[in-house]
Amino acid sequence: MDLGLQGKLVIVTGSTKGIGYAIASGFARHGALVVVNGRAQSAADEAVASIAKATNTPASRLFAVAGDLSTKAGFDAFVARVDKIGVPVEVLVNNHGIFDFKAFVDETDEDWQRYYDVNVLSQVRLSRHYLPGMLERKTGRILFSSSVVAVAPYPTATAYSVSKASQVALARALAELTKGTEVTVNSVLIGPTASDGANAMFGKLAAAAGAPEEQFVQGLLASIPTMRDNRLESVDEIAGIFLFLASKQGLLINGTAQRADAAGLRHI
Numbered sequence: 001m002d003l004g005l006q007g008k009l010v011i012v013t014g015s016t017k018g019i020g021y022a023i024a025s026g027f028a029r030h031g032a033l034v035v036v037n038g039r040a041q042s043a044a045d046e047a048v049a050s051i052a053k054a055t056n057t058p059a060s061r062l063f064a065v066a067g068d069l070s071t072k073a074g075f076d077a078f079v080a081r082v083d084k085i086g087v088p089v090e091v092l093v094n095n096h097g098i099f100d101f102k103a104f105v106d107e108t109d110e111d112w113q114r115y116y117d118v119n120v121l122s123q124v125r126l127s128r129h130y131l132p133g134m135l136e137r138k139t140g141r142i143l144f145s146s147s148v149v150a151v152a153p154y155p156t157a158t159a160y161s162v163s164k165a166s167q168v169a170l171a172r173a174l175a176e177l178t179k180g181t182e183v184t185v186n187s188v189l190i191g192p193t194a195s196d197g198a199n200a201m202f203g204k205l206a207a208a209a210g211a212p213e214e215q216f217v218q219g220l221l222a223s224i225p226t227m228r229d230n231r232l233e234s235v236d237e238i239a240g241i242f243l244f245l246a247s248k249q250g251l252l253i254n255g256t257a258q259r260a261d262a263a264g265l266r267h268i
Helices: 018-029 041-055 072-083 109-137 158-175 196-209 213-222 235-246
Strands: 009-012 033-036 062-064 089-094 139-147 182-190 257-260
Touching: 009 018, 018 033, 018 041, 018 089, 018 196, 018 235, 033 041, 041 062, 072 109, 089 109, 089 235, 109 139, 109 158, 109 182, 139 158, 139 235, 158 182, 158 257, 182 235, 196 213, 235 257
Parallel strands: 009 033, 009 089, 033 062, 089 139, 139 182, 182 257
Antiparallel strands: none
16 A cells, blocks of 8 residues: 655654654555654664664665753754754654653652653654744644553553643644644554563562563553453554554544554553
8 A cells, every 4th residue: 555655754763763753664664754853872873774674665764863851952953853854854753752650659850851852852843843833834744652641541650641641732732723624643653562661561560479471461451341352452453543544644643642552442
């Protein structure tokens, strides 16, 4: 299927590994020009080389642009480098973010500020920078990697849950601005996924619980009785949802919070 992504410039933040890497790889396979981003330039360079090899994509169609997007200075440097590519950004995937488990009473003001700076304000800045051009051209996509905790918050990850709910609200608000265009803005509520970050977290939690990691993960999945087949989602499965939302076939989907949870959420 032709997704209509050939030659379009796509930014995928937080794409040196995990879900972001899978999303960036998917766009590359469909002929897009892809900006790969991470905090370290070396990691971005390695990801670009890996994606180029895995997808048989010329290196000239992939751009490694590192930067700490949680700061205004980091944001300014990032967009300045992207702007030098000389092609308008047609798809923005706000994928970067931080996550940890911590009891609500132990989450400090600094913790809350960090979640806001990384998971929310940085994505506000990126969207504010690229949305006007999309509206002017009357075409474009903005996507947010949110989480099921946006609507089913964890009391042991309260700041994270609130930041993810903020992304959903932000996406919906921006979608209201797209009337009369073919610009769409959506968020994706991602469920338990076998990503690099999640696997590291599962290992940490399993160690704290004194249980083997596989046993811990299976116990977690078993606690979600409606989950489709009692396994973690794959990063490629999640990437496919982002690709469809960014495609020409996804035009009618706008202002939504798309569930990618294998029926894990027990509501409609």
